Amino acid sequence: MAALETMVRMGELAVSSAPGHKLASLGLGSCIGLALLDRRMGIAGLAHIVLPQSQGHAQDNPRKFADLAIPEMLSELEGIGAHRIRLEAVLVGGAAMFAVAAAGLEVGQRNEEAVRDILRSVRIPVVATATGGTRGRTIRVDVASSEVTVREAGGKDSELLAGSRTLEVAA
Amino acid sequence: MSQYTELQLDALRELANIGSGTASTALSGLLGRPVDISVPKAEALPFAEAVEAAGDAEAEITGIVLGLIGDMNGTVLLLVPPPDADKLCRMLGVEPDDEFALSALGEIGNIVGSSYINALASMTGMEIEPTPPATATDFLGAIVETVLAGAAMNGDVALMLDSNLVVEREDCSISFLLVPDQGGVDLLLSRLGLA
Numbered sequence: 267m268a269a270l271e272t273m274v275r276m277g278e279l280a281v282s283s284a285p286g287h288k289l290a291s292l293g294l295g296s297c298i299g300l301a302l303l304d305r306r307m308g309i310a311g312l313a314h315i316v317l318p319q320s321q322g323h324a325q326d327n328p329r330k331f332a333d334l335a336i337p338e339m340l341s342e343l344e345g346i347g348a349h350r351i352r353l354e355a356v357l358v359g360g361a362a363m364f365a366v367a368a369a370g371l372e373v374g375q376r377n378e379e380a381v382r383d384i385l386r387s388v389r390i391p392v393v394a395t396a397t398g399g400t401r402g403r404t405i406r407v408d409v410a411s412s413e414v415t416v417r418e419a420g421g422k423d424s425e426l427l428a429g430s431r432t433l434e435v436a437a
Numbered sequence: 438m439s440q441y442t443e444l445q446l447d448a449l450r451e452l453a454n455i456g457s458g459t460a461s462t463a464l465s466g467l468l469g470r471p472v473d474i475s476v477p478k479a480e481a482l483p484f485a486e487a488v489e490a491a492g493d494a495e496a497e498i499t500g501i502v503l504g505l506i507g508d509m510n511g512t513v514l515l516l517v518p519p520p521d522a523d524k525l526c527r528m529l530g531v532e533p534d535d536e537f538a539l540s541a542l543g544e545i546g547n548i549v550g551s552s553y554i555n556a557l558a559s560m561t562g563m564e565i566e567p568t569p570p571a572t573a574t575d576f577l578g579a580i581v582e583t584v585l586a587g588a589a590m591n592g593d594v595a596l597m598l599d600s601n602l603v604v605e606r607e608d609c610s611i612s613f614l615l616v617p618d619q620g621g622v623d624l625l626l627s628r629l630g631l632a
Binding site: 275276277278292293294295296297316317321323326327330361363364373374400401402403404419420 | 483484485486487488489494495497500502571572573574575576577578579580581582583585586587589590591593
């Protein structure tokens with residue numbers, strides 16, 4: 267039976283603690299798919315980040331910016347029982363899809379730098395990445411096991427972060 | 438402004454119609470074959486939906502992208518299924534696995550995109566120049582979202598002007614997207630007296 271899968275589209279984010287639930291972003295280019303995982307609790311979140319900084323822009327959708335999406339995902343994760351101190355991060359995407367003359371840094375690279383800076387400031391370790399380069403990628407997160415897979419165009423799903431099931435029951 | 442009225446979308450559709458008509462003539466001249474155009478769509482969509490509207494996010498596609506600079510900034514994106522990209526190369530006398538195949542496709546993008554843009558510029562009295570083309574074959578989602586990201590800073594809605602160019606008797610089509618930056622749309626509309 268296929269697991270329930272939630273598509274996290276451009277500028278969206280989702281968190282879940284439901285066993286059998288997957289979160290996915292298909293075809294990430296310069297965007298970053300940021301997964302935050304609490305292995306112990308079987309809780310995961312995925313944000314599909316489009317741009318590094320909001321620069322004070324008041325927007326209908328703040329979730330497309332790294333600086334606004336990450337704090338929001340953290341509070342949603344904590345809201346369903348995740349502990350910030352246990353969170354681990356996986357980054358996928360941030361590619362330079364088109365070899366265009368580099369006027370300043372590519373947005374993909376700037377997205378990755380912004381996400382890493384913010385994670386450092388909230389002391390969340392980055393445990394696996396598939397970033398940069400010139401290829402688009404799909405990220406899938408299995409909520410219960412914290413397994414993260416990545417796929418490039420023309421390729422197969424490959425394991426980026428091994429899943430685990432803990433028998434420990436949180437008090 | 439983040440949403441457009443039906444009247445405004447109709448006007449943008451008509452611009453796209455004239456632009457893609459000019460582009461199809463240019464493509465026809467380049468290939469030496471007749472080229473048909475579909476009735477263009479003009480859609481204002483939230484980003485999350487805009488990628489889906491362009492197609493299956495994990496479909497492999499060849500994208501040819503041109504930046505627009507001048508009075509209006511934005512991006513022109515041509516999407517070609519890889520088998521159709523191979524056909525286009527052969528029509529130009531280039532084998533698809535040849536090292537010049539990508540530059541042949543880039544040149545198609547350049548000619549089609551430039552003629553579209555020139556038509557748009559002369560209709561609206563704007564000065565717009567295309568930047569040199571860049572080409573990639575990858576997930577459709579990755580190509581489209583990277584183009585949309587360029588327009589994401591100043592809004593949450595992408596205006597997509599979508600036309601199809603079909604090479605007759607070759608079962609070969611090019612999907613053509615114009616994604617103006619937010620300010621660019623307002624300027625287009627004001628030049629049409631519809632701002």
